[in-house]
Amino acid sequence: MLLVLSEDHKEHLSFLPKVDSAVVGEFGRIALEFLRRGTSPKIYEGAARKLSVPVETVQHGVEGLMFLMTESSKHMISEVDFLDSVLVLGFGEELNQILLQLYLQHHAQIRSILSQLPSNLPAYHNLEWRLDVQLASRPLRQQVVPTVTMRLLLAGGGDGGCSSRVLQTDPSSLLHLISTLEAALAAMKTSHARRIFRNIK
């Protein structure tokens, strides 16, 4: 599939042919650092001073390059399609090759960064438990009441960090819980589930 680039985007990227290829490589590196760690205005100012162009032009150029890379990685575009999409911009052959190399080297990394972006549901982190027996209470002596107390620690869930839930159950509920979870695990082995896994692979 071909990428369709908006007019603004093309304008931002039109800065790239005016500089030489080493600079384009450098911009590529800055763009990827941006994806990994965010950007700092000092980098843009330094580059702008060296090339004697306004800071915004540099910033737009880098951001345009980064957007091109993320869109291409998002759709898993093949080499041919990438070259065709970039042709629209009217760059020279050498620049197209540089952009292609940048894409090929980094698209796996970009995909893994992008996969972490959507917010997660809280996920299992740890479970602590204890088994207690209540022997007596203020109204009633001589009892035997076994209880299992659990602290479920969850990680992630949007704002990050660990959240914890304290739960208590009696042994028969615990057995029911265990058998329900084992049934859930066994559902992965049914023929229906296996058929789906085979087709995804």
Next chain:
Amino acid sequence: MRFRFCGDLDCPDWVLAEISTLAKLSSVKMKLLCAQVLKDLLGDGIDYDKVTKLTADAKFESGDIKASVAVLSFIFSSAAKHDVDSESLSSELQQLGLPKEHTMGLCKSYEDKHSALQGKLRETSLRLGRLEAASWRIDYTLSSSELREVNEPIIQLKLQTQGAESGSTETTVVSVSADKFRVLLAELKQAQTRMNALQ
């Protein structure tokens, strides 16, 4: 194969794999490494520089160092958890392929620190809302806006607990009249007698 130190379950695959990494160390270095790992499990922190020096002879990479520390931590804490004596631990580790001298060094360290380890594990067991401190004060009320001559003692109790869900310190202040306090004290003494009977 069921192993007692794994809680009568199969030994995890990664433990099997890393035992062969451990066998590359000399038995003297192995004993020193065990001492370091035990120090860490007892809460004194681990000195990674010493560990790196110990494993430098066997040319461990950083992944191998982490793996050997992890497998030793697992063996010690799991054996203490299931209260395995050092004889059975020794025979099970030899079954898994750890050479005899290494096993003997490991089990000697285990035996020395066995009760300390179990004490530490007992401390870190799940406890909800521990009582951290209790302080009290007795006041004598002379008079109030309702009644001119009150003349009653009253006790103020401040309890500092560790919150059950949050884990941070919570303070509760209660004021108790003399009669209610007598009831509270009698009930708590009964509970204490029962607890002592169980010890």
